Amino acid sequence: MTYPENYGYTKEHEWVSVEGGVCVVGITFHAQKELGDIVYVDLPRPNTAVEAGKTFGSVESVKAVSDIFAPVSGEVVEVNQALADAPEMLNEKPHDAAWLVKIKLSNPEEIKSLMSAADYQSYLGG
Amino acid sequence: MIRKVRSHINQNETLLFEQSSPGKRAYQLPALDVPPVDAASVLGSDARTEIEDFPEVSEVEVIRHFTRLSTWNYGIDLGLFPLGSCTMKYNPRINEVVAREPGLAWAHPYQPESLSQGCMEVLALLEEYLCEIFGMDAVTLQPAAGAHGEFTGIMLIRSYLESQGNPRKKVLCPDSAHGTNPATAIIAGYEVENIKSNEKGMVDVEALAKAVNEDVAALMLTNPNTVGVFEEQILTIASILHEKGAQIYMDGANMNALVGISRPGDFGVDVMHSNLHKTFSTPHGGGGPGSGPVGVRKHLEPFLPGPRLKKAGGGWTWDYDRPKSIGRVRAFYGNFGVLVRALAYIMAHGGPGLRNATLDALLTANYVRARLEPYYQIAYQAPSMHECVFSDDRQAAKGVRTGDIAKRLLDYGFHPYTVSFPMIVRGALMIEPTETEPKQELDLFCDALISIAGEIEENPQLVLKAPHGTRTSRVDEVTAARKPVVRWRRNETASKAAD
Numbered sequence: 355m356t357y358p359e360n361y362g363y364t365k366e367h368e369w370v371s372v373e374g375g376v377c378v379v380g381i382t383f384h385a386q387k388e389l390g391d392i393v394y395v396d397l398p399r400p401n402t403a404v405e406a407g408k409t410f411g412s413v414e415s416v417k418a419v420s421d422i423f424a425p426v427s428g429e430v431v432e433v434n435q436a437l438a439d440a441p442e443m444l445n446e447k448p449h450d451a452a453w454l455v456k457i458k459l460s461n462p463e464e465i466k467s468l469m470s471a472a473d474y475q476s477y478l479g480g
Numbered sequence: 481m482i483r484k485v486r487s488h489i490n491q492n493e494t495l496l497f498e499q500s501s502p503g504k505r506a507y508q509l510p511a512l513d514v515p516p517v518d519a520a521s522v523l524g525s526d527a528r529t530e531i532e533d534f535p536e537v538s539e540v541e542v543i544r545h546f547t548r549l550s551t552w553n554y555g556i557d558l559g560l561f562p563l564g565s566c567t568m569k570y571n572p573r574i575n576e577v578v579a580r581e582p583g584l585a586w587a588h589p590y591q592p593e594s595l596s597q598g599c600m601e602v603l604a605l606l607e608e609y610l611c612e613i614f615g616m617d618a619v620t621l622q623p624a625a626g627a628h629g630e631f632t633g634i635m636l637i638r639s640y641l642e643s644q645g646n647p648r649k650k651v652l653c654p655d656s657a658h659g660t661n662p663a664t665a666i667i668a669g670y671e672v673e674n675i676k677s678n679e680k681g682m683v684d685v686e687a688l689a690k691a692v693n694e695d696v697a698a699l700m701l702t703n704p705n706t707v708g709v710f711e712e713q714i715l716t717i718a719s720i721l722h723e724k725g726a727q728i729y730m731d732g733a734n735m736n737a738l739v740g741i742s743r744p745g746d747f748g749v750d751v752m753h754s755n756l757h758k759t760f761s762t763p764h765g766g767g768g769p770g771s772g773p774v775g776v777r778k779h780l781e782p783f784l785p786g787p788r789l790k791k792a793g794g795g796w797t798w799d800y801d802r803p804k805s806i807g808r809v810r811a812f813y814g815n816f817g818v819l820v821r822a823l824a825y826i827m828a829h830g831g832p833g834l835r836n837a838t839l840d841a842l843l844t845a846n847y848v849r850a851r852l853e854p855y856y857q858i859a860y861q862a863p864s865m866h867e868c869v870f871s872d873d874r875q876a877a878k879g880v881r882t883g884d885i886a887k888r889l890l891d892y893g894f895h896p897y898t899v900s901f902p903m904i905v906r907g908a909l910m911i912e913p914t915e916t917e918p919k920q921e922l923d924l925f926c927d928a929l930i931s932i933a934g935e936i937e938e939n940p941q942l943v944l945k946a947p948h949g950t951r952t953s954r955v956d957e958v959t960a961a962r963k964p965v966v967r968w969r970r971n972e973t974a975s976k977a978a979d
Contacts, residue, residue, distance in 0.1 A: 393961035416957050417883075417900050419659075441962060 355383045357475060358449055362468025365477065366423040369449065370468055377426050380453040381413065381444065384478055389415040392444045395437045397454055402430045404457060406464050411454070413444065422454065426464045432456040481931060484559065484924050485893030490951050493548045495968060500535035506542050533970065552951065554895045560921045562897040564867060564912025565736040568757060568764040574828050575761060575821035584820050589812040593797055600796035603813060604789050606823045613834070614752060615745025616775030620784045621814040626733060628809065629753025629772025630664040630700070632785065635806045636751055636776060637698050637727045638668055639783040643804070644725070648697035654683050656707055656902050658731055661700040670697060677904055681707040681860035685716055692724050702731040703744070706902040707860055708845070708867035708910070718748025727751065735759040736914065737842065737866035740835030751776045760822035771818040785809045840915035841866040844922060848911055851926040855933040859905040872907030875933070878940045882907040885932055887954065888946035892928035
């Protein structure tokens with residue numbers, strides 16, 4: 355599996371793609387593979403404030419429910435509504451169509467603490 | 481070799497709705513002996529004379545229906561149940577005999593105190609025994625289940641800290657915690673912070689020391705923890721919290737490993753719950769409601785739910801004058817019938833008997849561990865208490881995961897072990913036999929798992945496609961979870977049948 359070079363990654367297996375002052379956030383291929391078949395996604399409403407490192411939602415697979423941690427702080431500006439009816443997208447297209455939320459950054463410095471694709475892959479390997 | 485099961489009559493069963501035909505009945509009402517009332521004159525258009533599609537079946541059809549369904553069951557009365565006390569252990573029949581004593585079974589909560597002295601004595605005695613077993617100063621019997629006990633306990637901590645001037649902000653939970661622990665803390669208005677486990681499967685004491693500050697209200701700890709390991713550093717953990725004025729809550733779900741041997745009150749716990757339907761052998765699920773008494777040390781006693789039992793003039797009375805109490809957490813005095821059964825269990829065993837039960841629970845778990853360790857990877861080397869946890873690492877190399885092994889176990893005539901929990905173990909197989917299992921049954925169970933390990937080496941497909949001998953094989957769990965059908969409709973069944 356290839357991990358997009360232009361994304362940032364967290365130890366909690368989220369990816370972040372920065373587009374201007376807004377971040378698109380999703381879970382990684384590795385995360386969906388570990389979770390197994392995803393059956394439900396619980397996401398915050400738009401305008402919710404999120405804080406880096408704190409949970410802001412959860413994904414439920416046939417095996418378990420797992421928290422999703424905010425990779426950056428800010429305000430949720432958009433939520434991927436398509437996931438409500440088609441949670442399986444998270445298994446099929448975790449790195450693009452199945453993005454979770456868009457977050458307007460409150461502290462752009464936080465981006466610097468994300469891992470590169472190469473670092474994330476070696477983190478998985480280790 | 482499969483030694484436990486044979487093919488046995490186990491019939492498919494349609495719904496009563498599908499067995500229905502007009503005019504059949506299983507019951508006749510007596511003749512009307514009061515003046516008839518036209519329901520429509522009272523209820524107007526809300527009155528109905530027929531319930532659409534209500535099944536009409538004869539008595540023998542109802543009896544057969546439920547008897548056939550009952551043959552689909554697997555329970556502790558049929559064989560080893562490896563979920564152990566975590567779900568429900570064997571319910572000794574003496575508990576049922578005692579609970580059916582008419583004076584207890586027919587008691588009414590509105591009976592005057594003078595006519596309820598026996599029931600109140602039962603409650604007082606159970607509180608006293610639980611205090612002794614927990615090493616605590618007081619116990620409330622009100623909470624109706626484990627998570628309810630947790631909520632009560634954390635509310636007690638909140639009230640206590642408020643009385644000290646600051647309820648604080650955070651509750652710490654180890655990453656091996658039961659999911660109800662963080663959920664309880666959130667409902668009680670706290671933020672949750674996770675504490676990582678170390679390589680022994682225990683709380684990382686250094687990480688804990690860094691996390692504990694004046695914002696921390698409590699640590700919620702299960703001991704032995706969910707990997708079945710006793711937290712050896714418990715005294716250090718307690719002093720780290722107490723130095724900063726924080727409390728320790730113990731989830732007593734695993735008390736089956738401690739009763740008669742070690743008391744939470746002696747190792748620094750401030751408040752705890754115990755599930756009577758786990759450790760103290762009361763029925764659960766279809767058999768009865770749960771019960772989650774909470775024990776506290778002296779400084780938390782004024783905050784316990786009211787009313788409290790009090791001695792007065794040689795008898796018992798209810799004390800409602802409890803200004804600091806968090807208030808009632810349940811109507812009346814708890815699930816009384818369950819409390820009676822727990823008391824019967826405690827009294828039938830006596831102190832030495834309870835201790836022996838605990839030692840036997842540890843023995844059976846460690847026997848299973850010793851027999852299975854050559855075939856399955858033990859998750860942590862630390863000694864097992866009342867349960868042992870393996871990971872499916874060796875079998876995963878052949879593409880077979882814990883869920884597949886569990887399905888194959890059905891073919892051998894056993895209920896599966898706990899699958900994929902605790903989550904800090906990859907592909908967990910958690911086995912808790914409890915104290916009541918004879919060696920023969922333990923051997924049958926271990927032989928089954930050893931045989932499956934061999935099958936995985938030689939023919940993994942056999943296990944990946946299991947179960948083979950059950951009435952239904954694998955169901956589509958994914959579609960069932962994504963697109964659940966929660967209501968039966970006649971036409972859908974008819975069109976499915978036509979497909």
